[in-house]
Amino acid sequence: MKRKVIAYNLELTEALEKLDDQFKVQIFDSINPKTDPAFLEALKDAEGIVGLALPVDQELLDRAPKLKIVSNNSTGYNNLSIEVMSKRGVMGTNTPGVLEDTTADAIFGILLASARRIAELDHFVKSGNWQGHLTTAEYAIDVHHKTLGIIGMGKIGSAIAKRAHLGFDMDILYHNRTRNLEAEEKYHATYCNLDTLLKESDFVCLMTPLTPETENLIGEREFKLMKKSCIFVNGSRGKTVDETALIEALEQKEIHGAALDVYQIEPVKKGHPLLQFPNVVTTPHIGSSTYETELKMAELAVENLRAGLTGKLPKNLINPEVLN
Known part of the structure; x- marks a missing residue:
């Protein structure tokens, strides 16, 4: 059985194709992550999350006991509670150097x-x-x-x-x-x-x-x-x-x-x-919103996720203390 990964607000699904061989990817877009029943159910078995602007806090981590990595599809990561993630052994990554x-x-x-x-x-x-x-x-x-x-x-x-x-x-x-x-x-x-x-x-x-x-x-x-x-x-x-x-x-x-x-x-x-x-x-937060750049960011986010779930060191690990 393939391991489960959640893609959240990641519109460029072609970037997710590199995960198809090993992982079952569930895609969620424009939902409320606090209340959406399908999303909350998916968290129970998810080992990885890749996407944009998902608030990852104590509440979400409590619902995701198997979670190993959250791969942010952005340079910023103020949506991630890094200290809490590190205590739980969950890696966090971002996508610098692209946009x-x-x-x-x-x-x-x-x-x-x-x-x-x-x-x-x-x-x-x-x-x-x-x-x-x-x-x-x-x-x-x-x-x-x-x-x-x-x-x-x-x-x-x-x-x-x-x-x-x-x-x-x-x-x-x-x-x-x-x-x-x-x-x-x-x-x-x-x-x-x-x-x-x-x-x-x-x-x-x-x-x-x-x-x-x-x-x-x-x-x-x-x-x-x-x-x-x-x-x-x-x-x-x-x-x-x-x-x-x-x-x-x-x-x-x-x-x-x-x-x-x-x-x-x-x-x-x-x-x-x-x-x-x-x-x-x-303007509607258009900073990196070109097709070329968004695709590069999504591909890097997927690369980080795949590395973290296959025993490799993600290229853009935010919290290296989690390795200890």
Whole structure:
């Protein structure tokens, strides 16, 4: 009898074909993992889980006594209770090194879209409001030769800095837990404290992982420090920003606008206040959402899972302490 594996919100099922020879794969999509009876039944015999954004906590682990590995189909893994998993002997893996360029394209893209009012003016044309030459009411702002402040200069932050500096002649300020000497050398990035970055940047781009230290990192105080001409860009996680403070900053015109790919609660409900601002670009967490990149991530997630279930060391093991 084949061993059981659960695939959760993994749409690219062609990546799962490599498991067919040894494992019985049960696929679940768009279900409530707390209440779905078929999912809860499958947990009883599942040895592995591969997928996206499944909350793996004590409750789920109690329902999955045979579980050996959870393979996250993402770089982030804040949905995994790593400490609890390690105590239970359950490996956790992720998929780094795949999505950096794709995500940087998307985040710099929404920065451009906000500055040049691309989505807003697309609607302007399609609504039949373009009757002649543009007036100052339709003018946008330049991106080139401005200052971009990046909070979180990891691989994606560095890829954004590359596009900004080499492509748009932007000056780069950055704030990070540690210095990124490569970014300083290649893109002339200047390391500074957070307050200096907020005060001096024309664009503030938040790219930190979500941790207890970064939750609500940007709030009322931080928005007040930004230039009134500043555009705020969030490509990290929704909970790194106090959305109430962001809404107030937009209402009070403390900042010029925003470009958001992530939100505190996803998907965003239709009546959310952030959706009412014409100067806010909103995309549905598209960072890595190209077919090529999503397939690479899914294949790596499956590779990690297969390794963990066949006695090999997964390439991207998050909690090596579990081996002890």
